[in-house]
Amino acid sequence: MIGCLCLHGFTGSPYEVEPVTDYLREHTDWLLSVPTYPGHGEQLQLRGIDHQLWIDEAERAFLQLRKKSDTVYILGFSMGGMIGGYLASKYGCDKLILLSASAYYMNPSQMVKDIKEMVKLGLKGNLKDHELYQRYRKKFMDTPLSATLEFRRLVNKLRPAFEKVQAPTLIVQGESDGLVPKKSAEYLYKTIPAQKKKLCYLKASKHMICHDCEQDQLIEEVFQFLMEQS
Incomplete structure (x- = not known):
């Protein structure tokens, strides 16, 4: 049995990797594990939660999956990529996929472009219909500074x-x-x-890479990589 652990990002939920997990469920008989970290999900409750709890939840899911699987893959998005790399270094795995993994974060020049785009949409009255904007706006409003500091601690701890x-x-x-x-x-x-390692850039994709305009290319890259013989 092949098992695949799929890890979402900071302030996120399994929704962030859903296009990939849905595709894998449809095209394989693999056992998928898609945990939600404490305080995360559709309703954020991050105040007072230590970053180690996020690592512990992913580690628990990995160890459970490994008990049931002969082959284990790890796919991690953003902060989930950092946790996935940590698990791969500690326990080993058969393949590792890192999507927008946040070893470093904040791209000022691109953020300026994104803000200008949102201003244009706002002037046209279209922001209320922009799903990803609404999601990120809600995340920003619901994320305490303490949680952001915990995210930074996690990245600094796991980068090595x-x-x-x-x-x-x-x-x-x-x-x-x-x-x-x-x-x-x-x-x-x-x-x-x-x-064996491969770096793939998607030119037009923003951070929510699984839901962006090059989604089909992303899924194809991931699926081909997982299906390749080691």
Whole structure:
């Protein structure tokens, strides 16, 4: 049995990786595990929650999946990529996929472009119909500063783990990502010592890479990588 652990990002939920998990459910008979970290989900309750609880929940899901599976893949989006890399370094896995993984974060030049685009939409009265904007607006409003500091602590703690990742690794990064810059993907590619690794850029994609305009290309890259013989 093949098991695949799919990890969402900071302030997110399984929705963030849903296009990929839906595709895998439709095209494979694999066992998928898509945990939700404490305080996360559609209703955020992040105040007072330590980042170690997020790591612990992902680790618990991984160990449960490993008991049931002969082969284990890890797919992590954004903060989930950082946790996924940590699990791959600590326990090993058969393949690792990092989507917009946040080894570094905030891309000022792209954020300026995104803000200008949102201003234009706002002037036209279209922001209320912009689903991803509404999701991020709600996240911003519901995320306490303490939780953001916990996210930063998690990233700083887990970044060194990538120096020990030996699993074949696919890194996918949107070039128009306003939250995670290209240097994050470049850092991961240079740091991971695995013999087999691939870095793929999607030119038009922003941070929510699984839901963006190059979704089909993303899913194809992920699926082909997972289906390749090791």
